[in-house]
Amino acid sequence: MNRDELIELAENPDLISGIYNYCDRWCERCPFTSRCMVYATERAESISDDPESQDINNAKFWQKLEGIFRETHALILEWAEEMGVDLESTEAEAAIVERGKQREEAKEHPLSLSARHYAQMVQQWFKEEFAVEENVHDDITGKAHSAEEDIDVTDAIEVIRWYQFFIAAKTYRALMGLEDIGDEEVSDINVDPFSDDDFDDEDVLLAAACHDSDGSAKIALIAIDRSLSAWRLMQNALPEKTESTVPMLIELEKLRRGIEQIFPRARDFVRPGFDEVGSESVS
Ligand code: SF4
Known part of the structure; x- marks a missing residue:
């Protein structure tokens, strides 16, 4: 999932803001999967993925993690700039x-x-x-x-x-x-x-x-x-x-x-x- 898809997902009005912060992460048993950003993100990742990228012993798994890291890093830089935070200070x-x-x-x-x-x-x-x-x-x-x-x-x-x-x-x-x-x-x-x-x-x-x-x-x-x-x-x-x-x-x-x-x-x-x-x- 790329940055634009992530932002689009976050704008879904049906999602309950921050619901995943104080849940027990037992998604299998959760009645709020359709209203949770974390669940939606994880699901989107698993649907778009091929099975090899979910296998920890496969190089594609680590490549996928690297890709997520790059997206996350770009987002953090953007947020820091928006908030006026100097990360080097x-x-x-x-x-x-x-x-x-x-x-x-x-x-x-x-x-x-x-x-x-x-x-x-x-x-x-x-x-x-x-x-x-x-x-x-x-x-x-x-x-x-x-x-x-x-x-x-x-x-x-x-x-x-x-x-x-x-x-x-x-x-x-x-x-x-x-x-x-x-x-x-x-x-x-x-x-x-x-x-x-x-x-x-x-x-x-x-x-x-x-x-x-x-x-x-x-x-x-x-x-x-x-x-x-x-x-x-x-x-x-x-x-x-x-x-x-x-x-x-x-x-x-x-x-x-x-x-x-x-x-x-x-x-x-x-x-x-x-x-x-x-x-x-x-x-
Ligand atoms: S779907 Fe999973 S992460 Fe989201 S609120 Fe339910 S238990 Fe928590």
């Missing part, structure tokens, strides 16, 4: 160094550590309990249905696996926003700075950082809630494995509480499309 360099420090701090935050620890525990658990993942289906044959008749263990495993690393990624992103907020108390920040006649640039930047943190924290919390339910379904269906799953549920619960404490407004965040009035979607 020392201020930009200083901002990059500062961003690097923030990344490091967010990565080492106790919530990040906890989320990554959970992901490792899950990895280990599946390795020990289901030595060969493909055998999972055989292991649970005959007791696939749990207390919830319409959700089986295979679904539960899929949910756990889908969110295993996603939780850490979104927790980290939420914490990056916190780094931008600095010493301000999150709950003191006015998330609607334009409601105040005296707002300034600083207020707008703080609100934007807070907004992104809350959105990222909310999807992390949703992923945690769903993972907890999925683990419980596993326990019901495979009671002999209950004991070994408990530490992971406890880690998730600790993480859930920690995120809710640090981002007290996250649960109220309204995600574009998914949480808007009139939407019955639960994705």
